Amino acid sequence: MPSSEPILQASQYLHQLQGYWWPFCRILALFSLAPLFSHKAVSIRIRVLLALALTFALAKALPDPPRIDALSLHGVLVAAEQIAFGLLMGLALQLVFTVFGLVGEVISTQMGMSMARYNDPVNGVSSSSIVSQLYFILLVFLFFATDGHLLIVSVLYQSFVYWPVGSGLHYLGFETLVYSLGWVLSAAVLVTLPVVFFMTLMQFCFGLLNRISPAMNLFSLGFPMTILGGLLCIWLTLPHLPENYLHLSRELLDNIGILLRSGGRV
Template sequence: MSPLGFGLSIEPQLWALLFVMVRVGAAFIAAPVFSAVSIPVVVRVSLSGAIGVLVLAAHPIVPPGQIFSLTTILAVAAEALVGFAIGFVLQIAFAAPLIASEVIGTSMGIGFASAIDPQNGRSTPALGQFFTMMLTLLFLAMNGHLLLVEMIVKSYDALPPGHAWLSLAQLKNIAFFGSYTFAAGLLLALPVGFLLLCLNLIVGMLSRSAPALNLFAVGLPASLAVGVVSLAIAFPAMGDYLLVIIDESLRATSNLVLG
């Protein structure tokens, strides 16, 4: 074969690679860890291209024949929708620690303590950053990032290009999974929140029995001390429940991809 033959075969393969990178890149934009502000765009594009090469090697992907056509636009939109859905399901579960931090921080009196989260560039409670960091480390320790890549590759079997529109049942499952965030956040904050609730009840009874008692001088230091001690005691159990949150999010993503 002449050198011209090799040059002419590059364009279809490049178009196929770019078409595959749409789904992979959309998943990385929405998924936790990969969507962090600290990760440069060049790294995400390079990872999308590397995974796209693996997808092309494992699946016979046939992109649309014409680049500038309505069919191609709809196909690209469907690929982006699937990628965003895969990453968004994981991102929903990663919001549970923020809800738990709001419940605990408000009861402890440190709800005003916030800082810029390096993961998303927004201001979040300091306690929520701690929980999110622990959830991220556990997610990486459980090879969750590798399982995410595996599910993205497997999604081309369940939702091949051209038939990648999500059904109403799948979209409904994604919406209903959002309720799990609130349930998981409340369950994560339950051990510490229950002790702080008991402390508030005790301080309330003291205020009724001794009206001259300064509640701000007694209640705020007591709630802060009880909150810190209860966090130290309950953190092993909270760590175990963080593993449950990761497992549930990966299971929900697998159900979305594989049915």
């Protein structure tokens, strides 16, 4: 071997490390907004370790990244692109949980339980209604029962196939996300519509009763009856929760498919 030939080809090792660096940026950004992974009960260290483990598991199966100097301005822009796309994907995957979070908030307001907030300042859990916490716990069980964590890994892999490193962000992806936000509001309205109608009818009846008998104390009578009526509505609608979750998940995956396929349109 000639003495002038370097023993270690540093550029080759740096290029091999880039095959792990770009996926790590995207995966870690996705975990910061993805359902359950972004929960405050999952610490930042656990997210970093999960992102590292998933990066090493997927790196060899992903398309080869372009030869870009990671320390150059172009490399910094590519890293920012991976972070932006990871956040975009994480926000898209979070939409179903957002739907039922809005459902819980609306039902709590109609029941008059909006003042009963779940707040844990020790663990840093943000304030949210008890009904929202109920729906969140049920969605956690449904998420793992339907292999949602494996679905996130599959979506991650497909994102590198359709949106390879250095391909840039496209307008159609952002347009799909904006339409998905409107879809969240419409889905929450449709899910809560029967409960809202029933609670509005109950409050109308108590208001009519107040006009008929003003001497009756409706605060002591109406508030417990409203809570019981709301609990009855929750009990009647809970059996349809898995069906609604699966239907909204299919709609979400269709939107993510449109977002991913838009990466191939250059």
